[in-house]
Amino acid sequence: MRLKEICVLGGSGFVGSAVVAKLDAAGYAVKVVTRRRDTAKHLLLLPNVQVVECNVLDQQALSATLKGVDAVINLIGILHQSRRLSFNAVHHQLPAKLVKICADLDITRLLHMSSLCAEQNAPSQYLQSKALGEAALLALQDKVNITIFKPSIIFGRGDAFINLFASLVKHLPVVILAKPDAKFQPIWVEDVASCFVKSLDNIDTYSKTYELVGPKVYSFRELIKQVMKTLNIQRPMIGLSDKLSYMQAFMMELLPIKLMSRDNVRSMEVDSVSANPFPEIFGVIPTALEAVIPEYLVDETPRGAYDRFRRYAAR
């Protein structure tokens, strides 16, 4: 019998790589769609995975790529918009086109990644565009069985958030923090990936939206303290007022590498936490951040161990 074929858009990314590995292990045939095959080469060794190049913003190309698959998982997202690419194009127009293509091709299953706190009246364009994407999908839920996931920040090996701050803690004498009291409820990438895979064939998850959060709420300041504790590095931390947070983000927008934007700061105006318990239907007990981040933040190479011993010895 032919393996059920699942197409993963954004399968090369941080969350995508975890989802694809679990789909492969569960015996699905996985088609990873990427703009550049090179970015997905780490997935090529998985036995049931094929990687195909496609410009997903081109409706015809996307339609040709999706033809014949049984289900689609959409993980495509951006944290910073540019002159060439807007949040609206990626988070709203793309899901709108995608669900229409699914309906036209008779692909009846679609899982989609949104974000916790995505609301059409949210303070940031990122969150607004994610909400518009959700609405566009749900408009066709009579034709396609849709499940939407809304996680808080996601941590795990290769994450952008915890690794970025670990790097700042390692290399800067002082940590200057925008929105130090903003709240997060971080969730482990493997737990998120499990929910996607378990949802795929579970009809009870059709037409449902799930918030995914970890077991503990942290302020931004507490998160950075946890990173420092894990690395065994202490740095003074300066929390910025709202006004200075926006000024810092504005200056960062001028840098060639995008670390933080004013829109990111606006996203932190709402706490990324949930009042709802973790959805029982997936049988996942969410893993604590403290149990996981030492595995990927602490450098276990001989050089890393040597540096650690020197720090312990204060030399």
Ligand SMILES: NC(=O)c1ccc[n+]([C@@H]2O[C@H](COP(=O)([O-])OP(=O)(O)OC[C@H]3O[C@@H](n4cnc5c(N)ncnc54)[C@H](OP(=O)(O)O)[C@@H]3O)[C@@H](O)[C@H]2O)c1
């Ligand atoms: N990480 C978090 O903390 C977090 C929290 C809440 C929600 N989310 C959402 O989860 C999803 C995955 O996040 P992630 O952290 O795994 O992000 P990621 O590592 O940056 O991966 C994003 C993926 O999107 C694809 N992509 C980006 N821009 C694209 C474009 N212009 N056209 C086509 N494809 C594009 C990339 O594929 P190629 O480069 O291979 O083409 C990449 O595989 C996103 O929707 C994000 O908004 C993430």
